[in-house]
Amino acid sequence: MRGKETKVLLKKLKESFGLSLEPSKVKVEVVKSDDLTLYLIDGSPALMEKDGHLLPTLFFQELVRRLPSVGVDMGAIPAICRGADVMAPGVRRVEGDFEVGSYVRVVDEVHGKAIALGISLLSSIAIKGQRTGKVVEIFHFVGDKVWNLGKTVKPIS
Known part of the structure; x- marks a missing residue:
C-alpha cells in the first residue's frame, strides 16, 4: 500500500x-x-x-486482547469453529461491558483462548441473563478461510 x-x-x-x-x-x-x-x-x-x-x-x-469476551463451554467450540453463531445456552461467562453491535472475542471456558470474533446481538448485561437464542454473530473463526490463509504466519503482538 x-x-x-x-x-x-x-x-x-x-x-x-x-x-x-x-x-x-x-x-x-x-x-x-x-x-x-x-x-x-x-x-x-x-x-x-x-x-x-x-x-x-x-x-x-x-487488538483482540482489548475486546470484551464471551466465554463458551467446550461443547460449543466445534460448532463455532464451523461458523455457527454463539447461542445463549453455551455462554459460561461475559467479561467487559459492551452494548449491542460491539465487537467481541469468543473464548473457550478452560484456557481463555480466542476461537472466534463476532458482533454482539445483545448487551453484556442482557447476555448474562439470557437463556435462549443467539447472542453473538460470528464473522471470523478458527478454521475459516482467513484463519487458514494466515495460520502459518507470526501473530502481531
Whole structure:
C-alpha cells in the first residue's frame, strides 16, 4: 500500500478500535478476493474489510486482547469453529461491558483462548441473563478461510 492509503487505514483503525499504529513503523499489504479485502500488517493478516466494515482477525492479538469476551463451554467450540453463531445456552461467562453491535472475542471456558470474533446481538448485561437464542454473530473463526490463509504466519503482538 502507498503511504497515503496506509495512513487512511490506520486512521480508520484508531477511530474504530482506539488502537494507534505508527505508519512509518509498519508495512501494510493488501490482498483482495471477490467478497473480502485482507490487510496484512508486517506480513500477518491483521484486518479484513467485508461489506464496507473494517474487522479484526484473530491474528491481530494486540487488538483482540482489548475486546470484551464471551466465554463458551467446550461443547460449543466445534460448532463455532464451523461458523455457527454463539447461542445463549453455551455462554459460561461475559467479561467487559459492551452494548449491542460491539465487537467481541469468543473464548473457550478452560484456557481463555480466542476461537472466534463476532458482533454482539445483545448487551453484556442482557447476555448474562439470557437463556435462549443467539447472542453473538460470528464473522471470523478458527478454521475459516482467513484463519487458514494466515495460520502459518507470526501473530502481531
